[in-house]
Amino acid sequence: xxxxxxxxxKKAQEQWFKARSAFxxxxxxxxxxxxxxxTRTILDIWCAPWSWIQYAVAQSQENKIQDxxxxxFDILDIKVKLPNVFTYKQDISDQAxxxxxxxxxxxxxxxxxxxxxxxxxxxxxxxxxxxxxxLIEQTLRIYxxxxxxxxxxxxxxxxxxxxxQFVLDMKKKYGGTKIKLFKPQSSRKESKEIFIIKI
Ligand SMILES: C[S@@+](CC[C@H](N)C(=O)[O-])C[C@H]1O[C@@H](n2cnc3c(N)ncnc32)[C@H](O)[C@@H]1O
Numbered sequence: 001x002x003x004x005x006x007x008x009x010k011k012a013q014e015q016w017f018k019a020r021s022a023f024x025x026x027x028x029x030x031x032x033x034x035x036x037x038x039t040r041t042i043l044d045i046w047c048a049p050w051s052w053i054q055y056a057v058a059q060s061q062e063n064k065i066q067d068x069x070x071x072x073f074d075i076l077d078i079k080v081k082l083p084n085v086f087t088y089k090q091d092i093s094d095q096a097x098x099x100x101x102x103x104x105x106x107x108x109x110x111x112x113x114x115x116x117x118x119x120x121x122x123x124x125x126x127x128x129x130x131x132x133x134x135l136i137e138q139t140l141r142i143y144x145x146x147x148x149x150x151x152x153x154x155x156x157x158x159x160x161x162x163x164x165q166f167v168l169d170m171k172k173k174y175g176g177t178k179i180k181l182f183k184p185q186s187s188r189k190e191s192k193e194i195f196i197i198k199i
Pocket of ligand 1: 018019021022045046047048049051052053073074075076090091092093116117118119120
């Protein structure tokens with residue numbers, strides 16, 4: 001598989017991060033402070049190869065939170081043993097199963113939801129865009145049910161045709177001042193990804 005070997009790729013290797021994506025989350029943290037001393041329950045819904053989990057664990061430790069809990073889902077079967085981290089091979093679109101797993105883990109409300117999605121593509125631009133956007137929309141039910149009223153989230157989006165409407169809807173739902181858009185330096189210039197953050 002082709003790997004984009006720039007400064008961030010090398011930095012990720014040096015710092016033992018599984019992927020350069022960790023630096024995107026780091027930049028988001030530096031600007032919006034999504035992790036703090038109250039961030040105990042974290043859900044990551046597309047997590048492999050888990051660099052965002054590495055970053056979340058480091059933040060929990062830095063904030064001296066002993067009883068943090070991180071639940072992660074990915075369609076890939078990843079076996080990792082980390083304290084307070086619970087991993088599930090699970091398609092995020094199966095909402096009933098997702099709910100069941102959260103209940104098994106005694107999760108009632110979530111402080112932070114991380115969504116760095118990259119669904120499997122068939123390389124037909126329009127179809128891939130519709131599928132990806134549909135998946136993101138489905139996951140919003142999890143936010144409705146589980147995110148604390150003052151909870152935070154990070155969602156990676158792409159500049160799809162529905163992007164502006166999606167941002168507008170999020171602003172209506174959560175309040176205009178709570179929703180921020182951000183393109184980190186570590187995100188490749190040519191990538192159409194952009195992050196929507198609820199602070
Ligand atoms: C960009 S990667 C996430 C990178 C991660 N944030 C990190 O820092 O390492 C996106 C992940 O979404 C997963 N994925 C794609 N479709 C999925 C689905 N329907 N349910 C759960 N995970 C899915 C892929 O397997 C992939 O590992």
